[in-house]
Amino acid sequence: MSAIERAILALLAAMATASLLFLFWGASPVEVYGLLLARTWGDAYGFGQVLFKATPLALTGLAVSLAWRGGLLNVGGEGQLAAGSLAMGLVGAAMTGVPALVALPLALGAGMVAGGVVAAIPAVLKVRAGAHEVISTIMMNFVVVGCIGFIGRQGAYVEATVHTAPIAPSAAIPSLGIAGSAASWAVALAVCAAVALHVVLARSRVGFDVRALGAQAAAAEAGGVAVARTTAGLLLASGAMAGLVGASTVLGYKGYFEDGLGSGSGFMGIAVALLAGGRPLAVLPAALFFATLSHGALAISTLVPREIVDVVMGVVILAVGLSLAPRQGAAR
Amino acid sequence: MTTALLVAFVLAVFRISVPYVLAAVGGTLSERAGVVALGLEGMLLTGAFCAAVGAEAGGPAVGALAGAMGGAGVGVILAACVVYGRADGVVVGVAINLIALGGTRVAMQYVWQSASSSPTIPGLSGGWAGAAGLAALAVSGVAAAALTRTAWGLRVRAVGEHPAAATSLGIDVAQLRFGAVALSGALAGLGGAWLALDNHGFVDRMSGGRGYIALAAVIMGRWHPGFAALAAVCFAATEAAQLQLQAVVSGGAREFIQMLPYLLTLVALAGVLGRSRPPAALGRNV
């Protein structure tokens, strides 16, 4: 079975599950799906919102995929993207009068650095003390949220609000202008990132090192891969990728950082990466798919509880997981 | 600290530790059998929800039972996918947690017409804290004994370390893993039930990441039920201290007090406890 066939199968399974839930709720599946599609791909605004929602998912999905290919599970996307977004908001706000050619890269760079810094602690713990990155990145999520609250209240937030001052216009990423939707050119950034990551993984020496490390660390080490350096670098790069999420939310949409902005995409990025099997190019459709469900949820909430969509997303991941499972008797 | 405050603190530690300890012990069993325990969060949440439904219908005892069964149900689904469906444990864990999150909210709207919380349910009075805390610790002791002293425990360890070896000796690896994961679900579900019963109600996302912390405890406890329980209690103690300290500390330090448990975990991970070795076949299908 090819990857595409598997994905379709998983999708069908999830749709069937959802249909049952809809029926149980007394809503016609046809009607619900119709509404879901009409409000997402069926109208310009909805499509724009899908693109907008897909961008953070793609970036965190790429972040998780990258680490995953090197044998690491980065569960710290939430913290990394929050830190990156705050940094983008603060640096963006400081860019008044600075031309876009300087302001935008600086703001983006600040987000990547902040995301990377958050990932640095798990990275150091991993290579120095052998600490499991799943646990340390989860802990970092909690720590970062606390730190952001502290920084915000110590003056980073506009008084009596939970958001920072607006960014300079030159640091803003232009909107795509799709029917008033929040979609911005940050979409292009995500696409470029996916392509770049794909090329690096498939064709570069570093990418080969990462793949070898992920497949079998001891053999990679014997093959000249600097395990500690590559592992640490990988986590940093993954954090930096997640730190880019603010490009879509802060620079491309809100124009400032707000407490909780973009949260949830770190966690969903894991699901996106899993659905994509860790392949950067497959991350893009996977992100679009989850974004469609996520935005469609709002539309169908008049007919059925919105949260059914969460269940559907879970079932999709489950179905993909099952369809990827090695068949009986196959080589281990 | 006066004696009264000390007692209050100890009771708080007991109360807070119950879900951590039960989930950590469950997680230890699951991982010792070779199945990644990433689904603890979903088990806790489902357990809490089922307990609230059960308690509303038939009182706290029914609630506790329903919680354990709800958690076990999640465990069964997870085990079916991982053990018989041969899916990756991490993937299934992520999926299960997402389904539990959405599923409890959907079910809440069905049962209570509210997406955010249940009505007040008959729960357990404050006096239960000590008993529940001790019972949870006792469970960890029983689990430790079962792992090291019984044939079942020997087999569980074997399938987690070297499933091929176990198979070659006629042991049904799938069945053992299935049982261990279902049991871990029941334990975590019971932990979730405590959350609901202690608070006389269920609220959306009630587990609040405790499943992940319990997983951290499993690792910090080096996959030993006793040490995992100890790690869980340490976690509860820092959390309790954090909550108690809030009553006396003010200002910007509060954020840092709230981070205390997580910071301590990071410090512990930084090598204070040394390196640990997971079960050799953890996460590997046969």
Added chain:
Amino acid sequence: RPSAEVASDRVRVGLVFDVGGLGDKSFNDAAHIGLVRAEETLDAQISTVEPGDGSDRESALRQLAAAGNDLVIGVGFIFTDDIRRIAGEFPDVKFACVDFSVGPGDPPPPPNLLGLRFREEEGSFLVGAAAGLASKTGKVGFIGGMMIPLIQKFEAGYVDGVRAVCPTCEVSIAYAGTEPKAFADPTTGKELALAQYGRGADVIFHASGKTGAGVFVAAREKGKMAIGVDADQFHEAPCCVLTSMVKDVDVAVYDTVLAVATDKFKGGLSEFGVKEGGVRYVFDDRNAAMWPDGARERVEALSAEIAAGLRTVPTVPQ
């Protein structure tokens, strides 16, 4: 954006809930009650949306505005910026925002947007005074949900109220957290309350959404007093709820619908304090027994002082 719906005489109202959503037994439920009353008495046609994460809020507002509603209401300060933006895009639709926040230097809201603001500090002051009078130990507590300026307003008013009647009283302050989760974490609420009770506090005021459920559990367990928030929360712990700081969100919502229905809607800011009867404390047969003699009178006097503008209550913790 043309509305595809058939025009009708009935006033059409859409409402978007805050995090926590319907069933939180305080803020969102209060808004819902006002809306339902409008449906029943004004024959309003209502629809509601519970958004998920952040960006859904704007989408939900937009969805309701585009669907031909006459009035779209956002429940919660977090809607402030989104609703401003959308109000600009849909000049023919009227908007209202509960807990609309205005920072220094913010422009006034557009003519089709009404910001509904409550002076929570005033109501909090009154229940603070009640707490100071009812406390036998001279120690009272405050438990906030997420540590944000809005909740710190409650804290500031409460502390000031306690001090006004009992300058020597100690007030312990605690917050459940710094994430939105802190409004939905009864376990932490219970622990914080038990910690404060354990240190001698005998009245605790919570402003923490669903987290407060844990505060009430603790109050019942310890037989100590608690103060509800947003709605009258007496039933949460009939033994022990001294009073509640009621914020009449339902009235504000109902009045706004009424204004639209009768073509009297005006944009701008609408403030609800003690004077307007938008925030108040609860004293009735059910809780009277918990109030010491003369306490009621004392709090009434303070209330009158505030209503008359003789007393200003701080909005930021001192």
Added chain:
Amino acid sequence: MSGTLQWRSVGKTYGSVVACRNVDLVLSAGEVHALVGENGAGKSTLLSLAGGEASPDTGAVSVDGDEASGPWTPTVAMANGIGLVHQHFMLIPPMSVVENVVLGREPRKGLGLDLEKAAGELTALAARVGWTVDPWAKVSSLSVGQQQRVEILKVLWRGARFLLLDEPTAVLTPSEVGPLFEVLRRLAAEGVAVAIVTHKVDEVVHVADRVTVMRHGEVVARLEAPLTAAEIARAIVGREPLPPPQVPRPQGQGGGLVVRGLRVGRALGPVDLAIAPGEVLGIAGVLGNGQTELVLALAGLAPDALGEVTLGERPLDPRGGAAAAARAGVSHIAEDRLERGVVREFSVADNYLLGHQRRLAPSGWLDFGALDAEVSAALEAYDVRPRDASAPIRSLSGGTQQKVVVARELSRPGLRLLIAAQPTRGVDVGAMERIHEAIAAAASRGAAVVLVTSDLHELRALSHRVAVMYAGRIVDTMDVSDASDLRLGAAMTGAR
């Protein structure tokens, strides 16, 4: 037909691979029966069919003439007295010996385990066979030879009458092989039927009463004692065996490998040694006496190593990582092929690339054209079958995988030091010849060669000098002509 284990016309295919075809074989009480053949000939498959770990597509396995009525599972096989000792040990390292032995058939006392009882039985059983074991020792603390005893005791404790051993000697040193064979003979004399798979022809001559030779899943010859090595080798490869390769004595001195005071933790050292360019130093010793650490340190993979290593007068950092070592001209045929030698999930080509990725990506981008050319040439030169660079390496037989590893390591330009650790373990006679040739060729091109092997034939055939390791040190060094069994054996047991 009592006391017999019989394969009746059994056939087994895995996908498109025919592992066994129409095999008839009888194993009788009292005999030691050797199963030989090339890699992938179907020997292990035959054993696993008997052990109930795989079920035959055609035919059946029967014990004492009776075919089992139900499915032939490991449990049923065990109950019928079949004891299978796998090539890769089926022991659980962190558990004790007795726990490993009783697993699946635990004696109980109330709710708990009765390990004391089992430990007593185990000690008695071991004594009967002539071994001493500590039932409470952790398996991970045992030497490979001891672990193998545990494996054998494990099946005997379960009442095995048919002892099936898959390549039991592949991991043993010569000094351990002899005693094992004695035990096997003794068991056979007691009425146990023993089947043994091995690639070492001499061992067959030494121990077997009868020999079955397999090729491509079929039985191609049945031989009976008295046996000659040449006859067996001919039957296996289907042609005359090649003479061992000639490695010319090195001419020049200096510029080779010099090691001074090398230590790795407590396991190794201090060790001093020098190897001239073109010289092969064979290292003998019982497994676990520091050979592994020595190999890792020379390959740059020992982070806790101390001491001085120079190669061609330039320093070589034993902690510096494999990449630095490779730049200095070091190639490493890893001892544990499946862990360190190959990335199991990678294709043949990607495995070839491993360790060459810097050379083949001078700009940071991989030069796939150059890689393809090199891989095709290597597959051709080493006769790797199938000639498919994109096949996953795990689909190749162990010997073929090893050929890819050898090809990769010997293709390093500027090769100055070749470390070959157990280069032909588990490899069939044909592949072994090819690998020996390659090592000899590397030496004659001027590389210093460290050959760590437990195969004395290999050691003597390739080495110029032999060093013996014991307890982390080199206890004896001799010219290969002086490396008699007696002298080697004495040094390996520490009795110098």
